[in-house]
Amino acid sequence: MNAYDLKSSGSPGEDLRIWVRASEGRSLAERTLPRAEVDRFVREIETACGEPSADLAALGRRMYDWLNGLGGAWLDGALSESAGLVLRIECEEGLGELPWELLGKDGFLASGRHGLFSPYRIVSEGERPFPPAGRALRIVFAACSPEDVRPVLNTEAEEATVLNGGRLLPVELFFEETGTLEGLAELVGSREPGWFDVLHLTGRIEMSGPEPVFLMENDIGFRKAASPADLVGALAGTPRLICISGREAGVSAGQGGLPLFCRRLAAAGRLSVLGRTLAVGDQSSAVVAAGLFAHLVQGGRLDEAVGLAREQLWRSESKAWHFLRFYSAGAIPEALVDPARAGGLPSPEPKAPPEYLDDIGLVPVGGRMGFVGRRRAVQHGLRVLRSARGDEGYAEGVLLHGRDGMGKSCLASRLCERIETHRRLVWTGRIDEAGLLNRIEEQADLGDSGSFLNHPGLILAQKLRRLLAEPLRERPFLFVFDGFDPNLEHVKGKASLKAEPLHVLKALLAAIRETESASRVVITSRHFFELPRPVRLHALPVEPMSAVEVEKKTVRLPGLHRLMRVDRSHFDRSLVLAEGSPSLIDRLDAVAGLKDFDYETLLANLAQAEPEARNETLTRYLLEGRDQASLRVLAWLSLFELPVSRPVVEAAAGAPVAESLLAELASLGLAQAGLDAPEGETGYIVPWGLRTQAGRVLSEEDVSQGCGRSASYLYQRWRRTPEDDIRWAIEAHRLAILSGDGTTILEIGTLLTHVLNRRAHHRQAATIGRLSVNWGENVRLLTGLGQAERVTGRTSDARGRFERALTIMDRSGRDPGTDLDRAIIQANLAELLATQGESSKALELWQTALPMIRAAGDPETRAGAFVNIAGLMEERGEVEKAQALWENALELLDAMDDPGVKGATLVNLAGLLAKKGRTSRAFRLWRESLDCWEKTGDERGKAAALAAMASLSAAKGDLDRALGFGYEAIEIRRRIRDGRGQADMLVSLAGWEGKQGRRDRQRELHIDAVKVLGDLSAWVELFKVLAILGTTERKDGPVFLAQALRLGIWVGIPVEDFIHVAILLFNQIGPASDLAPLIATAAHYFVQSTSAGHPKKQELEEKTTRLLAACAEVRDVPHKKIGEWFTKKGLDDPEQFIPALTRALEETVGEYNWLFSRKVFKRPTWFSS
Structure with a gap:
């Protein structure tokens, strides 16, 4: 093809110089025309072109004559060479944006009768040079159609036609599924620069004032305008070619903002842009894509590919063929890829390791970058999860329901990822009150602020209200209940909640509603169910994937991709039998890539099964094809409820296990792989639904022995570093119980109970302890269990545990080496008795324990004993003795240099001195405590000390001083979001302001307190x-x-x-x-x-x-x-x-x-x- 340059220059208001040169620089024509004459010519062409009944051939001939008449009939000469013609247009926007694609003499040049014709507009200098890549062409497709812009575009139809053509070409196809600018940036940014070659973008263009914008979507599906600069920023300079299929409602095809958008996009990004304005509903983009990509994959020039695509549009009798416009920053790249170095047809990338809905690895989901379709479901779910009470469509959560294999867990994971401000708490299977509170203790990291969860006087609803109103108000959670069906019962074909799950779920949803919390609930279930009002879950049915979504998914699957090339019949039957189930498609992909696999028999079996049972049929078929040795390995693996590595499986089996066999089981979908096991190696686990079936090959004796061996292995590993993930110790304890080995159960249970208590997981400690004492008793286990039961409100049981522990020690005889253990038990029992009003007996126990603590205890333990005894003595009126013990505690704390414990003791001692009237000393100690809190960064302790100083100042009548301390305290409490502390201080401040005669300020503070308490649901x-x-x-x-x-x-x-x-x-x-x-x-x-x-x-x-x-x-x-x-x-x-x-x-x-x-x-x- 011969290339020619059409250029113009001239300042506004001056005559316009226009010239034409051949590619080698030879001048072919040049004229200087009055600006008014050129402007009139441009207006006449634009006006005529915009008429619905425009004679395009006549317009093309008029433009041809005008261009040819610039000098020497140069265009006639160029056509006579019959080598094809590239016209590079570098003119100002008016002249440059004329429809030069219509040029014609005895017919349109674009029809190909004089060879290939390809005009394009150069908008700036300096496209960055990229050599052709030695691989297949890589294309990203993205489509945007905001739901609040009508009519919604049928982007799936366009994607389907492009996909069908793309399957026949050596291309790698990728899809951006969110429709958002952020999603596009994430996809492109996930690869190195230059990795993608083409971006095909479908959507609407409109003018925003003088600026053209592309209407993308935000993450809830509504419009979000993107300027050319926005797109360039998101794409970071690549891909090199952007194809825009732009729809514009209310304008004729080719009019509107798309030409200006393309021009500015090419200039801003220094790249090439092919744009076409289409009327809403026009689906001819597939013709453009097929013609364009078919030439590019062969290493063809970009200008040639555009010319061929336009020629095919003309031949397809498209009425808007001439609105395909090409813009480039500087010289266009000769070719995007070099097929000679591509090495044959491309294969999809290896599948990425699985991601997981939960933090343990029990619920595998597709990776974020490989997620296909379900855009509207995600957007609708996000709208609900981000809604506030009073908004249209508000609900406390979403219910994702649909038959097995539809990708409900995967969809839940995508929702969690998009709610980045929330942490997730994932629960699988049956729910109950104790289990939910245990999980909250584990994952919410509440510390002392969550002690109310163990309060025996609060019902579940009250605990959850306080949880959401206080510690989780600024740290909201997504409570995800996956695989919810065990919580349902069915009456006359209708699903409803069982009693305990209904109690738990209703309490949680009501707490979210009543506290107006940002926390939300996500549930996945095969069945839809209703809840009693006013709480509500927004039901989102998870339907089979559409045909287009299936196509997009299989493009990236290596097994099915290979099958499509070697046996199209098997490929087509696989997709028919999958019926849009993403889970079944993934599993078929895994087996389709296996050698020597009887795929025909598998498909025959699947065809005989109901759609709902095909995943199970596939599992059964795979199990029937395994030998006994691999089935036993799978059975050993099924013993575990956490992912484990090969050494742990070997411990259960009592024999070596090949890593390759575990990997093979995972490749068949009989196990899940890619998880982090305790040793940092690859972890494996059998899916929940397969465990019972997989374990049938083991005898009861096998199970007992295997559980015993693996319990010992996991426990010994955890014991070396007991501060590591405690779930492994809990798993070891569960396995030990299944083995029936009482000695191991007691050993694990004893240590585990104490570790859980240290972490303030008292409810879970009590559960472990109670399970363990069924197999025997020891002093340490009874002590730990008693401590957990005391905190969780089972005081009668706790008292029995402590007394039983002391009895065992008495029977075993006095051993000076156990004095500290005895003292600790007596101290725990004393604390419990003190709370029950038996202060005399409690004091007696403390005084008996004190000498042993003095002799054997560390400074912290001794200081704690002094503090507790001092408190009891203070209650009994023995103030002098109490003060002496406080002073002793302070001396020990000074030696320890523990500012946190010292600060708390100083506050307690100051309070005692204040009651005795020794206010000067009390103030001095409170001020000293402020230094301790400053060192530890404990703002809560600092605020408590200031509040105490304010109260004492007010009691002494020094209201100005009280107000000073009080306002300082409330500022800290606002900063740390201590709602109850704020409210208490506001009420106190209001009273003091009232005594000062400032009634308006008193009223303001009281009203502020009411609002804070309302936010906390502290009615x-x-x-x-x-x-x-x-x-x-x-x-x-x-x-x-x-x-x-x-x-x-x-x-x-x-x-x-x-x-x-x-x-x-x-x-x-x-x-x-x-x-x-x-x-x-x-x-x-x-x-x-x-x-x-x-x-x-x-x-x-x-x-x-x-x-x-x-x-x-x-x-x-x-x-x-x-x-x-x-x-x-x-x-x-x-x-x-x-x-x-x-x-x-x-x-x-x-x-x-x-x-x-x-x-x-x-x-x-x-x-x-």
């Missing part, structure tokens, strides 16, 4: 602050008291507090108010329904009866007719007066005066229906 405390506001703010007192009473109706408020507020509001509004009888009736009813056994029940009934009597009296209701009046007003029916009271209270408050959300409450538990 009882919030009720009390509203009551304070109601008494201190006379003008608005009824508004605050009405809110308190409205709150008190719907949450569990102590009866005395409720009646107190009811009386306050009653007195402020007076008995003649319409609200008064409702308040009096509800108060009386509350006393009768909730205060059985209350010591003040009679007194409270008398108070509420007086309220009722006052209402009757002011209405002149005779005593004998009070009952009739009650009935007439509906005051004898709680179904009437409770809703009436609620409405009346809300009217009293008004629409905009509420300080907390009323949406979070359910029916009151005391409200008898």
